[in-house]
Amino acid sequence: MTYIRPDVLEAIRRCRLWRRASDEVVQRLAESATVRDEPRGALLAAQGEAAERLGIVVVGKARVYHAAADGRTMAFETVSAGESLLPAAALSGSRYPANVEASTPVTIAWIHRKEAFALIAQESDVARDVIVDLAHKVVELTSMVTGFASDVPSRLARFLFNRSLEVGTATPAGLSVDIGMTKAELASALGTVPETLSRAFARLRDDSVLEVRGRTVLVKDVGALARLGSGYEES
Amino acid sequence: MTYIRPDVLEAIRRCRLWRRASDEVVQRLAESATVRDEPRGALLAAQGEAAERLGIVVVGKARVYHAAADGRTMAFETVSAGESLLPAAALSGSRYPANVEASTPVTIAWIHRKEAFALIAQESDVARDVIVDLAHKVVELTSMVTGFASDVPSRLARFLFNRSLEVGTATPAGLSVDIGMTKAELASALGTVPETLSRAFARLRDDSVLEVRGRTVLVKDVGALARLGSGYEES
DNA sequence: TGCATTCCTTGACGTGCATCAAGTCCGGTA
DNA sequence: TACCGGACTTGATGCACGTCAAGGAATGCA
Numbered sequence: 001m002t003y004i005r006p007d008v009l010e011a012i013r014r015c016r017l018w019r020r021a022s023d024e025v026v027q028r029l030a031e032s033a034t035v036r037d038e039p040r041g042a043l044l045a046a047q048g049e050a051a052e053r054l055g056i057v058v059v060g061k062a063r064v065y066h067a068a069a070d071g072r073t074m075a076f077e078t079v080s081a082g083e084s085l086l087p088a089a090a091l092s093g094s095r096y097p098a099n100v101e102a103s104t105p106v107t108i109a110w111i112h113r114k115e116a117f118a119l120i121a122q123e124s125d126v127a128r129d130v131i132v133d134l135a136h137k138v139v140e141l142t143s144m145v146t147g148f149a150s151d152v153p154s155r156l157a158r159f160l161f162n163r164s165l166e167v168g169t170a171t172p173a174g175l176s177v178d179i180g181m182t183k184a185e186l187a188s189a190l191g192t193v194p195e196t197l198s199r200a201f202a203r204l205r206d207d208s209v210l211e212v213r214g215r216t217v218l219v220k221d222v223g224a225l226a227r228l229g230s231g232y233e234e235s
Numbered sequence: 236m237t238y239i240r241p242d243v244l245e246a247i248r249r250c251r252l253w254r255r256a257s258d259e260v261v262q263r264l265a266e267s268a269t270v271r272d273e274p275r276g277a278l279l280a281a282q283g284e285a286a287e288r289l290g291i292v293v294v295g296k297a298r299v300y301h302a303a304a305d306g307r308t309m310a311f312e313t314v315s316a317g318e319s320l321l322p323a324a325a326l327s328g329s330r331y332p333a334n335v336e337a338s339t340p341v342t343i344a345w346i347h348r349k350e351a352f353a354l355i356a357q358e359s360d361v362a363r364d365v366i367v368d369l370a371h372k373v374v375e376l377t378s379m380v381t382g383f384a385s386d387v388p389s390r391l392a393r394f395l396f397n398r399s400l401e402v403g404t405a406t407p408a409g410l411s412v413d414i415g416m417t418k419a420e421l422a423s424a425l426g427t428v429p430e431t432l433s434r435a436f437a438r439l440r441d442d443s444v445l446e447v448r449g450r451t452v453l454v455k456d457v458g459a460l461a462r463l464g465s466g467y468e469e470s
Numbered sequence: 471t472g473c474a475t476t477c478c479t480t481g482a483c484g485t486g487c488a489t490c491a492a493g494t495c496c497g498g499t500a
Numbered sequence: 501t502a503c504c505g506g507a508c509t510t511g512a513t514g515c516a517c518g519t520c521a522a523g524g525a526a527t528g529c530a
Contacts, residue, residue: 066381069465072488074384076377088377092370097377117363127362128352134369135327141376142311142323142332146301148383148426149309151486183508191384196487198509214496230304307518386516418478431517433479449526 004030008109011058014082017116017133020125029119033109038102045086045100053110054090057081060106065188066098075188078103078181088134091116148191153200155190158229160210164219174210175219182215204228239265243344246293249317252351252368255360264354268344273337280321280335288345289325292316295341300423301333310423313338313416323369326351383426388435390425393464395445399454409445410454417450439463 009030018026035058038044044055044062055062057079064076064086076098079085089096090113120127147155164177179186187197201217204210209225211218219225244265253261270293273279279290279297290297292314299311299321311333314320324331325348355362382390399412414421422432436452439445444460446453454460 066377066384068381068384072384074381088370088373090370091366092374093367094371094374097374097381120362120366121359124356124359124362127355127359127366130366131326131355131362131369132328134366134373135323135325136329138323138369138372138376139327139329139332141373141380142301144380145376145383145426146303146309146332148380149301149303149307191380193488194508195489195510199487202509417476428518429478430480430519434517437479 002031005035005058007107008033008035008058011056011082012109012111015056015084017084017087017130018119018123018126020129021119021123025119025122029111029115030109032115033111035107035109037107038105040102040105042102042106043099044102044106044108045096047096047099049096051086051089051092051094051096051113053112054087054116055085055100056109056111057083057085058107058109060102060104062106062108063101063103064098065101073188074191075185078185088137091130091134152190152192152196153203154228154230155192156197156200157204157209157225159186159190160217160219161222161225161229164222164225168219171218173218173220175222176216177219178216180215237266240270240293242342243268243270243293246291246317247344247346250291250319252319252322252365253354253358253361255364256354256358260354260357264346264350265344267350268346270342270344272342273340275337275340277337277341278334279337279341279343280331282331282334284331286321286324286327286329286331286348288347289322289351290320290335291344291346292318292320293342293344295337295339297341297343298336298338299333300336308423309426310420313420323372326365326369387425387427387431388438389463389465390427391432391435392439392444392460394421394425395452395454396457396460396464399457399460403454406453408453408455410457411451412454413451415450 004027009027012030012033013023013026018029033056034053045051047066059081062079062085064079066074066076068074079100085100085108086096086098093113120130147158150158160177160179163179164175167180168175168177170176181189183197184194187194190197201210201212205212207224209219209221209228211220239262244262247265247268248258248261253264268291269288280286282301294316297314297320299314301309301311303309314335320335320343321331321333328348355365382393385393395412395414398414399410402415403410403412405411416424418432419429422429425432427435436445436447440447442459444454444456444463446455
């Protein structure tokens with residue numbers, strides 16, 4: 001039996017997609033994985049490339065973003081240890097729709113799509129979880145698409161509202177929400193640029209919806225936030 | 236054994252999602268379905284509503300679109316007989332992200348999500364097909380999101396390029412492509428309005444990329460189309 | 471032939487946003 | 501303390517696009 005790095009096995013074990021898989025098949029998956037270490041800044045997957053493998057982050061963080069022909073970029077997500085990189089691209093067998101870049105030095109375990117399918121064929125609980133996960137992603141992306149119909153302040157309001165459900169903490173002065181990234185990254189995630197994001201924050205501040213304190217936002221009027229965002233968040 | 240309308244059974248049998256399922260389980264699925272006839276214009280599913288069931292169109296066509304708070308709408312797709320309505324919403328168990336409206340008189344077979352999961356648990360080929368389908372949808376939506384970073388002429392170019400791969404026919408004067416819907420519908424599908432779409436067509440015409448002849452477009456310079464669209468189409 | 475309806479195009483105008491260009495506010499370092 | 505660089509803000513400008521409004525152009529019907 002081949003040696004498997006314990007951190008690799010643990011990262012694969014922790015991955016949501018096959019969280020209900022038996023230890024035995026996870027072990028087999030880990031044996032089939034190709035493990036690679038990459039320095040900060042390395043391009044782990046390029047958009048347009050055939051998606052044959054799906055990556056699990058073992059150590060570090062990776063940023064998923066799309067680069068347009070004119071050089072502008074749009075951030076999708078930042079993936080940490082135990083999470084998977086563009087699983088949908090690998091499972092669909094099409095091409096990567098985005099770039100993946102190491103934002104810290106990373107270790108990635110690459111799993112070939114046919115191994116993933118072998119696992120799924122064997123354990124129907126896993127198949128169900130994967131289906132539910134992908135379906136959620138579809139719903140989320142759908143509401144992202146419709147979100148682009150509204151202006152930046154509304155998209156920001158929606159983001160803050162959803163984020164407050166996750167990490168908001170009540171304080172006497174209001175709901176405190178940490179945005180968890182730099183404002184430049186947030187701007188990119190909302191499909192805009194830092195200047196416009198700054199103006200959107202200023203506007204919400206002037207309407208006394210919130211106060212900005214560095215990377216944390218003090219929401220004074222959650223109702224206004226929900227009203228402005230007026231979208232349907234998932235589950 | 237309960238009576239099953241033959242057209243209902245056939246529509247369910249034709250559905251891509253379980254195309255490799257055995258006749259036996261499809262039969263059971265059909266038995267569990269709730270069949271309803273609705274007049275043209277009826278709202279079949281409302282955005283925000285809990286997605287407990289997935290619909291199969293048996294007769295007619297249904298339009299899937301998102302309505303924003305300000306009244307503007309965005310078309311996602313038009314679903315015909317044998318295709319499913321918002322399957323991802325039902326499988327994820329979240330809320331419908333869009334409205335579904337009957338664009339002709341329709342017959343819909345509604346299947347509860349737990350029936351769909353029962354089928355999936357039983358036939359692993361079906362599970363795999365569903366996963367691949369959903370994963371494709373994720374990739375497609377991802378490139379839809381990134382598409383919103385480009386302007387309307389580019390989005391139109393990308394649409395025409397992809398469409399030409401499906402229905403384009405070569406003629407002496409160029410590649411003839413039928414857009415397959417009214418220009419108002421196309422505008423909505425591209426996330427814009429008819430006026431702007433019209434100007435986008437005019438611009439491509441002025442750059443001698445194409446000629447417009449009603450609902451069919453004569454592409455004179457496919458390369459320019461691909462260059463302008465410069466996206467990655469799926470599989 | 472005339473009329474109505476639907477679909478599409480063109481023009482004029484206002485606005486939201488990206489871009490470029492200065493600042494301002496920090497934390498780190500010597 | 502002084503200095504520096506990155507993160508953020510603010511202002512000025514131009515452009516793409518949505519909106520309102522006014523025509524065509526094609527089709528169906530009497």
